[in-house]
Amino acid sequence: METKLDERKAAILKAIVQDYVREGEPVGSKRLVEGWGLGVSSATVRAEMAALEEAGYIAQPHTSAGRIPTDKGYRYFVDALAERTPLSEHQRQTLLDLLRDSSDLEELLRRASTVLSRLTRYAALVVAPALDRSRLRHIELVQLGPTSVLVVFIADTGRVDKRMLDLDAPVTEHDVARARHAVNEAAAGLRTSQTPDVVAGIATGAPPEVRPLLEAVADAVRRGLSSPPPGEQIIVGGTANMAAPGYFERLEQVKSVYETLEEQVIVLQMLQDALQVGDPAVRIGHELPLVELAACSVVAASYDAAGSSAGTVGVLGPTRMDYPRTLAVVQAVASSIEQALAGITGSSGAEPTRN
Amino acid sequence: METKLDERKAAILKAIVQDYVREGEPVGSKRLVEGWGLGVSSATVRAEMAALEEAGYIAQPHTSAGRIPTDKGYRYFVDALAERTPLSEHQRQTLLDLLRDSSDLEELLRRASTVLSRLTRYAALVVAPALDRSRLRHIELVQLGPTSVLVVFIADTGRVDKRMLDLDAPVTEHDVARARHAVNEAAAGLRTSQTPDVVAGIATGAPPEVRPLLEAVADAVRRGLSSPPPGEQIIVGGTANMAAPGYFERLEQVKSVYETLEEQVIVLQMLQDALQVGDPAVRIGHELPLVELAACSVVAASYDAAGSSAGTVGVLGPTRMDYPRTLAVVQAVASSIEQALAGITGSSGAEPTRN
DNA sequence: GGCTGGCACTCCCGGTGCATGATTGCCAGC
DNA sequence: GCTGGCAATCATGCACCGGGAGTGCCAGCC
Numbered sequence: 001m002e003t004k005l006d007e008r009k010a011a012i013l014k015a016i017v018q019d020y021v022r023e024g025e026p027v028g029s030k031r032l033v034e035g036w037g038l039g040v041s042s043a044t045v046r047a048e049m050a051a052l053e054e055a056g057y058i059a060q061p062h063t064s065a066g067r068i069p070t071d072k073g074y075r076y077f078v079d080a081l082a083e084r085t086p087l088s089e090h091q092r093q094t095l096l097d098l099l100r101d102s103s104d105l106e107e108l109l110r111r112a113s114t115v116l117s118r119l120t121r122y123a124a125l126v127v128a129p130a131l132d133r134s135r136l137r138h139i140e141l142v143q144l145g146p147t148s149v150l151v152v153f154i155a156d157t158g159r160v161d162k163r164m165l166d167l168d169a170p171v172t173e174h175d176v177a178r179a180r181h182a183v184n185e186a187a188a189g190l191r192t193s194q195t196p197d198v199v200a201g202i203a204t205g206a207p208p209e210v211r212p213l214l215e216a217v218a219d220a221v222r223r224g225l226s227s228p229p230p231g232e233q234i235i236v237g238g239t240a241n242m243a244a245p246g247y248f249e250r251l252e253q254v255k256s257v258y259e260t261l262e263e264q265v266i267v268l269q270m271l272q273d274a275l276q277v278g279d280p281a282v283r284i285g286h287e288l289p290l291v292e293l294a295a296c297s298v299v300a301a302s303y304d305a306a307g308s309s310a311g312t313v314g315v316l317g318p319t320r321m322d323y324p325r326t327l328a329v330v331q332a333v334a335s336s337i338e339q340a341l342a343g344i345t346g347s348s349g350a351e352p353t354r355n
Numbered sequence: 356m357e358t359k360l361d362e363r364k365a366a367i368l369k370a371i372v373q374d375y376v377r378e379g380e381p382v383g384s385k386r387l388v389e390g391w392g393l394g395v396s397s398a399t400v401r402a403e404m405a406a407l408e409e410a411g412y413i414a415q416p417h418t419s420a421g422r423i424p425t426d427k428g429y430r431y432f433v434d435a436l437a438e439r440t441p442l443s444e445h446q447r448q449t450l451l452d453l454l455r456d457s458s459d460l461e462e463l464l465r466r467a468s469t470v471l472s473r474l475t476r477y478a479a480l481v482v483a484p485a486l487d488r489s490r491l492r493h494i495e496l497v498q499l500g501p502t503s504v505l506v507v508f509i510a511d512t513g514r515v516d517k518r519m520l521d522l523d524a525p526v527t528e529h530d531v532a533r534a535r536h537a538v539n540e541a542a543a544g545l546r547t548s549q550t551p552d553v554v555a556g557i558a559t560g561a562p563p564e565v566r567p568l569l570e571a572v573a574d575a576v577r578r579g580l581s582s583p584p585p586g587e588q589i590i591v592g593g594t595a596n597m598a599a600p601g602y603f604e605r606l607e608q609v610k611s612v613y614e615t616l617e618e619q620v621i622v623l624q625m626l627q628d629a630l631q632v633g634d635p636a637v638r639i640g641h642e643l644p645l646v647e648l649a650a651c652s653v654v655a656a657s658y659d660a661a662g663s664s665a666g667t668v669g670v671l672g673p674t675r676m677d678y679p680r681t682l683a684v685v686q687a688v689a690s691s692i693e694q695a696l697a698g699i700t701g702s703s704g705a706e707p708t709r710n
Numbered sequence: 711g712g713c714t715g716g717c718a719c720t721c722c723c724g725g726t727g728c729a730t731g732a733t734t735g736c737c738a739g740c
Numbered sequence: 741g742c743t744g745g746c747a748a749t750c751a752t753g754c755a756c757c758g759g760g761a762g763t764g765c766c767a768g769c770c
Contacts, residue, residue, distance in 0.1 A: 028733050041743050046734065064733045064750040103519040104505075140495050142509050150513050154497050158505050160517045164459055239594070240613035243606055254609065255598035262595055383762050396714050401763065419721045419762045 026066030117238020122317030129310035381421030472593020477672030484665035551577035
């Protein structure tokens with residue numbers, strides 16, 4: 001696998017990618033020299049294109065058609081040829097204002113999803129921040145039945161989560177009140193990761209009548225905080241974009257894309273997987289772990305909260321994607337979420353933006 | 356508009372609808388007499404078909420093609436010709452077991468959505484039960500910032516909801532504690548519909564330092580309880596089914612269907628709208644309020660909780676829909692939700708929520 | 711009077727042939 | 741090493757055509 005293309009081949013590949021992404025049609029040598037000012041004749045371009053095809057960067061849908069980039073071609077383009085075109089300061093500010101205006105985390109993420117899909121015209125994927133890094137603000141215990149108690153966790157990000165307890169033996173209102181008090185006394189302000197152990201700790205020293213309850217709470221906290229409940233974790237938006245004309249030919253492909261998008265676990269894993277190679281990450285066509293998505297690409301970036309990686313945003317689109325712009329938008333949304341999140345959590349400190 | 360078809364026309368219309376729904380191709384007179392044992396010749400059938408077309412029940416895509424039902428034809432079929440074929444006892448039981456096994460409300464609804472889309476092969480729409488009928492169990496106020504307070508409502512069904520308050524003036528921890536106490540003193544056990552007024556009532560008599568806070572809480576309660584927040588209210592599943600071959604020809608149609616499904620407000624209104632005419636309800640093609648969905652139908656049914664209508668389930672599919680089966684499945688899912696819900700709200704079950 | 715078989719007609723659909731145009735690969739010449 | 745020229749390839753659009761499906765109509769039959 002060649003590592004570097006000479007300058008002219010690179011310019012031709014770049015032009016092919018850009019032209020094809022814009023127009024959606026295979027691009028030929030004549031069109032290239034006329035539209036992209038390459039300064040050589042079409043015959044020369046043809047020779048270069050033949051070499052590029054030989055090397056696997058471009059392909060012909062059929063003889064006597066122009067060339068289209070292969071996954072490898074897009075990959076080279078993204079890695080070596082694409083010019084970063086960050087959003088203008090004005091655009092970034094508008095974006096940030098929109099997100100900062102959200103009343104809570106959920107609305108923030110929902111807006112992020114909407115704006116991401118609108119700006120890119122692809123499907124938006126927004127993963128909620130893991131509760132892990134937030135601090136516990138309050139734990140509320142509410143008795144709903146003789147043996148059933150609802151545990152509600154409230155984090156300092158405004159996130160609220162809950163678990164139902166089904167106890168072996170009935171408890172009294174009084175027991176519940178004692179447990180509530182004990183738990184909050186001990187756990188408020190803790191990192192969520194520490195909370196289960198702390199609660200378990202106070203359970204061991206507690207009087208026997210509240211001990212089972214506290215143990216159950218500890219368990220619920222452990223399970224409840226480790227992973228957000230399904231359906232809360234990832235927000236998918238703008239899926240209608242995937243049915244836009246020019247992206248996919250066969251209905252069959254569109255259907256399998258929608259099937260994949262419905263599997264939240266898969267989408268989540270795909271994003272995680274993508275970010276293993278870097279941040280922001282671009283995964284093109286066959287680089288994705290799913291054959292159904294061989295005609296798709298993913299662009300993803302993570303956003304931080306309280307100094308460490310918290311959640312992920314990304315888009316799923318066709319391999320024929322405007323990578324530079326998509327990267328810019330995804331990164332801008334990620335950093336705006338980061339800033340808006342800082343506003344919501346309350347600490348108004350400035351944080352480093354990444355680019 | 357003729358009110359009733361004679362017996363033979365009805366039999367022919369019925370056969371046309373059933374055949375077309377099964378095969379997806381326009382059905383001609385020959386096929387009709389051969390496949391449906393009408394006991395007359397094709398010429399006779401042709402004469403009747405001409406009359407049916409004249410009356411608007413069927414149409415020809417083009418000359419020399421068979422006939423397909425019009426919206427009016429489907430409507431007559433649903434109203435007068437379709438044989439109800441309820442699910443078998445075994446199927447109902449399996450369904451009920453599946454739903455009853457859910458750990459909380461959200462999982463219940465999610466499973467309902469999945470099973471509904473699997474069984475019907477259309478897109479499933481599940482509307483969460485309105486909080487309205489439940490009783491308030493606890494209101495928690497959590498201060499997240501100087502002017503931001505999170506209000507968490509906990510209902511006796513285990514449902515948890517929250518709103519963020521953005522106050523004009525900063526409040527102290529102490530004020531928040533006082534307000535929390537006052538609110539819970541007054542509001543616990545109330546029907547959610549009464550709660551806002553009660554809270555507003557105690558606000559008027561409260562000391563000036565907590566009064567703005569209480570008013571804000573009253574307002575949050577009013578807004579928060581009247582309608583669940585977006586994204587929690589309706590669960591859409593099985594959307595990939597809408598891209599199945601044989602339903603829609605043009606990608607354009609598929610796209611507009613997906614666009615509509617993303618607008619939760621619209622979907623909600625559509626379901627409400629449909630149920631105005633009856634329960635279960637069927638809306639066919641142009642009967643739907645949206646022109647984009649002229650090629651779609653909706654089948655919906657409501658489910659009760661605590662004796663009155665609580666939520667809605669339904670499917671969105673092509674007008675070429677298996678109405679009898681869909682009706683049976685939708686009704687079975689609705690009644691299974693009802694029963695599973697009774698188990699959850701009842702004695703020991705758990706129920707869930709959002710966060 | 712209503713049903714039926716027959717028949718001419720319409721029109722989609724698939725296949726074929728052909729002209730067109732886009733694009734390529736190659737080569738000889740500069 | 742680049743360029744212009746040229747033959748070759750092949751999708752695309754169009755016209756044409758025949759088969760087939762389905763229809764509407766009508767005369768005749770029960």
